[in-house]
Amino acid sequence: MPTRHAPVAERLQLYANTRDRELRSELIEEHLELVERLARRFADRGEPYDDLVQVGSIGLIKSVDGFDPDLGHEFTAYATTTILGELKRHFRDRGWSIRASRRVQELYLEIGPTVEALTHRYGRSPTIREIAAEIGATEDAVLEAMEAGYGYRSPSLDAPGPEGGTLGDRLGEQDPNLELIDSRVTVMPELAALPERERRLITMRFVEELSQVEIAERLGISQMHVSRLLARSLATLHRLVEAPSDRVRSNGARPAQKRTRSGQKQNRPEAQTPDNQSHSPRRD
Amino acid sequence: MARHMPRADPIPAQVLLVVPARPEMWPVVRMTATALASQVDFPFDGIEDLRLAVTELCSSCAFDAGAEATCECRFEISDSQFEMHCQVSPVIETQPPSEDHPLMSVQDLSRQILRATVDEFEIRPATDGMRYGHLLKERAPSVALQ
Numbered sequence: 001m002p003t004r005h006a007p008v009a010e011r012l013q014l015y016a017n018t019r020d021r022e023l024r025s026e027l028i029e030e031h032l033e034l035v036e037r038l039a040r041r042f043a044d045r046g047e048p049y050d051d052l053v054q055v056g057s058i059g060l061i062k063s064v065d066g067f068d069p070d071l072g073h074e075f076t077a078y079a080t081t082t083i084l085g086e087l088k089r090h091f092r093d094r095g096w097s098i099r100a101s102r103r104v105q106e107l108y109l110e111i112g113p114t115v116e117a118l119t120h121r122y123g124r125s126p127t128i129r130e131i132a133a134e135i136g137a138t139e140d141a142v143l144e145a146m147e148a149g150y151g152y153r154s155p156s157l158d159a160p161g162p163e164g165g166t167l168g169d170r171l172g173e174q175d176p177n178l179e180l181i182d183s184r185v186t187v188m189p190e191l192a193a194l195p196e197r198e199r200r201l202i203t204m205r206f207v208e209e210l211s212q213v214e215i216a217e218r219l220g221i222s223q224m225h226v227s228r229l230l231a232r233s234l235a236t237l238h239r240l241v242e243a244p245s246d247r248v249r250s251n252g253a254r255p256a257q258k259r260t261r262s263g264q265k266q267n268r269p270e271a272q273t274p275d276n277q278s279h280s281p282r283r284d
Numbered sequence: 285m286a287r288h289m290p291r292a293d294p295i296p297a298q299v300l301l302v303v304p305a306r307p308e309m310w311p312v313v314r315m316t317a318t319a320l321a322s323q324v325d326f327p328f329d330g331i332e333d334l335r336l337a338v339t340e341l342c343s344s345c346a347f348d349a350g351a352e353a354t355c356e357c358r359f360e361i362s363d364s365q366f367e368m369h370c371q372v373s374p375v376i377e378t379q380p381p382s383e384d385h386p387l388m389s390v391q392d393l394s395r396q397i398l399r400a401t402v403d404e405f406e407i408r409p410a411t412d413g414m415r416y417g418h419l420l421k422e423r424a425p426s427v428a429l430q
Contacts, residue, residue: 041340041397081400088332115328125327125424128318143318146331147311 013069027064028057031079035060038083042091052087054194059086108145110135198233205230298360305346305353305372310339313357320359321366326423333401337419338368344394344407345372345417365403365422373414 008030015023032053039052063079114134118126132139194202204210210218301316303309317338318331326334346355349372360367398405404420 038397041336077399080397084336084397084400088336125329127325127327128322128331129325131328139322140319143315143322146318146335147315 008075009069012064012067012075015064016067016069024064028060031060031064031076032057034076034079035083038080038087042087047091052090054198055086055090056083059083062086104141104145104148107135107137107141108148111142111145194233198229201229202233297362298358301357301359303355303357305342305349305355307343307346309355310342313342313355314338316357317359317366317368320361321421321423324361324363324366324423326366326421330421330424334366334421337398337401337405337421340394340397340401341368341370341405341407341417341419342372345370345415346375347415348376348410349415350374350376363423365420367420368418370417370419371414375410375413375415 008027011023011027014020015027035056036053039049039056042052043049059082060079063075063082066082067073067075067078069075111131114131115126118130118134122130126134128139128142132142135142201215204215204218299316299320301313303312314335317334321331321334342355342357346353349355353372353374356371358369358371360369394407395405398419402419402421405418407417408415
């Protein structure tokens with residue numbers, strides 16, 4: 001079996017053939033830097049960086065699981081598309097916490113379901129004009145809401161707690177069950193993709209088997225808050241665990257083509273950069 | 285299935301926008317770009333892609349730009365595509381950038397993002413104190429998804 005020293009392409013091919021979980025973890029770990037770099041691109045939009053890395057990691061896992069080396073595409077191009085898609089979906093699906101007017105917030109919240117409904121109705125992505133008509137707003141207002149939506153965020157362990165600090169801080173420094181966590185990680189490698197603080201919250205509930213009320217008392221927050229935080233962490237875990245069954249195949253990537261500067265069209269995933277970009281280091 | 289109906293009002297072929305080359309100006313560029321793309325009925329997904337791509341192009345072109353630098357954006361739109369030319373000056377020249385220059389890392393990521401979001405792009409090394417970038421995105425045909 002190829003080791004870490006073998007070319008990435010070779011190991012991706014091997015993983016596609018064997019679905020070896022150790023190799024899978026290795027490939028995911030090696031490409032986490034790509035997730036971190038892409039997540040930083042969204043870091044000024046009000047979402048905690050760790051959360052973005054977590055969301056991006058789901059895209060990376062989907063990429064590793066769905067990549068089909070036989071199609072001859074470049075993995076990093078495929079993974080970038082998938083990770084960006086996951087990050088965009090995350091921003092589209094989450095809640096608000098910015099200084100947008102209520103009108104804009106309400107309008108933005110209408111856009112997601114409207115896009116979904118119109119996509120279903122028309123069998124294609126709707127235009128802004130169609131979205132505006134459906135909602136009963138102007139196109140400018142829809143565009144404004146979309147732009148404002150860049151800054152929203154979801155409840156987070158990084159949010160300030162009622163007594164100062166963050167909820168994440170309250171989860172403490174030491175965890176006597178870390179070894180147990182590690183064993184769970186072996187069983188469920190997706191758990192490793194969660195930020196440590198969320199892993200610990202899950203550990204308190206599902207390893208230490210503390211009740212939500214007990215966790216709430218320990219953290220000094222309401223049980224409802226614990227419930228929401230756990231729900232969010234578990235939803236992420238579900239998506240991670242379900243990622244392999246998503247089967248986002250690399251041939252599912254958009255087939256759009258791009259031209260080189262000479263005007264020749266090439267398939268997107270294999271498209272070479274223009275001459276002046278040829279010094280860009282390849283990732284794999 | 286709904287069809288795109290032609291607009292009664294003609295769309296401008298070119299729009300020129302000049303802003304300070306600073307990140308706080310990118311929302312202005314994004315809003316202009318998406319408003320124009322909307323004029324030619326780009327789909328929601330395409331506009332979301334453009335939002336990312338426009339930011340990347342501006343950020344990449346404005347890397348190492350001085351405080352007084354300006355970002356000149358020229359948008360060209362037609363029924364079938366959206367095109368943007370971005371020119372930032374003055375910028376500090378490092379020509380050609382070495383492989384370990386920070387710009388390479390920034391532009392490498394920008395290329396990854398642009399590759400995933402538009403049909404064609406280009407980011408030229410800085411010359412004569414100016415950096416130029418370009419992107420093109422074709423409007424997806426208004427046909428039903430399979």
